[in-house]
Amino acid sequence: MGLLIKYNRNLLKRGYNGPIGFHSPFALGQIITFSRRNGFVSAGHIEDQYFGLTNYKASVREGQATADMDFGSETGVKFEAKFEGNAKLPKSSLDIKDAGFKITFEKEASYLLMTKGTSIDFIENTAELGSLIMKLYKEGKWNRNWLVLAQIVNAEITTLLISRKSNSVFEIKADGNFTGFSSDLVNADIKFSLASNSSLYTNIVGKKGPFNPLFKLLGIKIRRIRPIGSPFEAINKVDSMSAFTIDKLNASSPEFTLAFEEFALNDQFEMDDTGLV
Numbered sequence: 001m002g003l004l005i006k007y008n009r010n011l012l013k014r015g016y017n018g019p020i021g022f023h024s025p026f027a028l029g030q031i032i033t034f035s036r037r038n039g040f041v042s043a044g045h046i047e048d049q050y051f052g053l054t055n056y057k058a059s060v061r062e063g064q065a066t067a068d069m070d071f072g073s074e075t076g077v078k079f080e081a082k083f084e085g086n087a088k089l090p091k092s093s094l095d096i097k098d099a100g101f102k103i104t105f106e107k108e109a110s111y112l113l114m115t116k117g118t119s120i121d122f123i124e125n126t127a128e129l130g131s132l133i134m135k136l137y138k139e140g141k142w143n144r145n146w147l148v149l150a151q152i153v154n155a156e157i158t159t160l161l162i163s164r165k166s167n168s169v170f171e172i173k174a175d176g177n178f179t180g181f182s183s184d185l186v187n188a189d190i191k192f193s194l195a196s197n198s199s200l201y202t203n204i205v206g207k208k209g210p211f212n213p214l215f216k217l218l219g220i221k222i223r224r225i226r227p228i229g230s231p232f233e234a235i236n237k238v239d240s241m242s243a244f245t246i247d248k249l250n251a252s253s254p255e256f257t258l259a260f261e262e263f264a265l266n267d268q269f270e271m272d273d274t275g276l277v
Contacts, residue, residue, distance in 0.1 A: 003201055004039050006109035007162055010075050012264050016153070016214040018113075020162055020202050026212045028121050029058055030149045034263075046129070046148060052136050059124040066120050069153070069214070070182065071113040072161075076106030081180030093171050093196040100173040100195060101185075105163030113213060116186035117156030126150055126218060130260025137220050137258065138249055144220045147263050151216035158211045159185040164199040171195035172205060217263040225257055 008017050019026075019040055026032075029046045046053045082089050084099040092102050103112065123129065129148065136142035161170055176190035184190050185206055192205045248256050 002036070003109055003162070003164065005036070007111055010072070010109060010111060011113075011214070013074075014071050015216070017217055017263065018214040020160075022158075022204070022207075022209075022211045022213070026149060026152060026215055028060055028123055028149055028152055032147045032149055032217055033145050034147070043146060051146070052141055053129075053132060056129055056132055058129070060121065061124060062121040063119045063154075064121070066118050066153075068118045068186070069113060069115040069155075072111040075110040077110055077112050078104040078106070079182055080104075081178075083178070083180060091169075094173065098173050098195070099175075099178045100171065100192070103161065103170045103172075105161070105166075105168040105170070105200075107166050108163060110163045110166075110168075112159065112161045112182075112185075114159040114182065114186045115153070115155035115157065115213060116188075119154045120151060121154065122151040122216075123148075126260070130218065133220065134258045134260055138246060140246060142220065144222075147217040147219040149215050150218045152212050153214040154210050155213055156209050157186045157188055158204060158207055158209055158213050160202050160204040160213060161200055162202040164201045168199040170197055170200050170203060218260055219263045221259045221261050223257055223259055225255060 004020050007020060011018050017040070024040075024042070026040075026042070027045075031043045031045060031048075031051060033041050033043050035041070044050060046056065046058065080089055080092075080102040082092065082094045082098060082100050082102065084097060086096070088094060088096060089102050094100050094102065105111075129150075133142055133148070137144065171194075172192040173195050174184065174190050174192055176187070178184055178190060185192075188206065188208065190206065194203070197203060248254060249258060
């Protein structure tokens with residue numbers, strides 16, 4: 001799952017996490033775990049009695065309109081449009097009679113994510129949720145691997161291309177009112193067919209959904225409290241090599257504190273299998 005991690009690190013620059021395919025549906029309030037082998041997996045829902053949150057009632061807002069997304073060009077994505085009757089592009093499989101795109105990805109995990117008909121659903125009262133989860137964690141009843149899906153992006157049409165290696169090339173033929181702009185990739189009136197594919201992991205083009213290409217996850221983070229007046233006075237992420245136990249949170253002069261924040265793959269888990277340390 002190294003590719004998934006690199007892709008998500010790119011997404012985090014846009015403030016999101018996301019899967020590399022749309023085989024598994026995601027929903028608000030799901031408890032998500034992440035592993036290098038399996039990626040994002042649902043372990044249940046906050047309404048399940050097992051998780052100890054049955055007294056919590058999520059305040060949810062659904063279908064909030066948001067701008068359509070055009071992510072990934074900053075990761076090294078080059079577009080070349082080919083119009084019907086024009087000369088062939090260099091090293092291209094598109095024939096003179098074809099119209100379409102040649103898209104080159106400079107790096108491993110370079111990507112292109114575009115959406116149309118985009119909206120978001122989110123949980124509003126996450127502070128209350130975080131307070132309950134941190135209490136459960138202190139009681140040894142919450143696994144630090146569990147992340148709550150607190151915001152999800154819905155898209156009626158989605159294109160997602162992710163390169164498996166550097167200098168990957170993806171070519172598609174267009175049938176319809178082709179303009180040569182990248183927005184054609186989420187135009188429901190244009191049909192695309194594969195011309196060539198060099199080392200792309202995901203090649204979803206103009207698929208009608210709804211799909212959930214992006215989400216935000218919240219989870220427990222343990223942070224070290226730096227002495228007041230020191231150059232590191234701010235609360236910082238705990239060094240994975242530090243000896244930490246739950247009882248240290250309740251010390252008279254605690255060295256550690258808890259936070260309930262957005263998950264980032266840069267904060268990848270460094271803990272035992274249970275997450276209850």
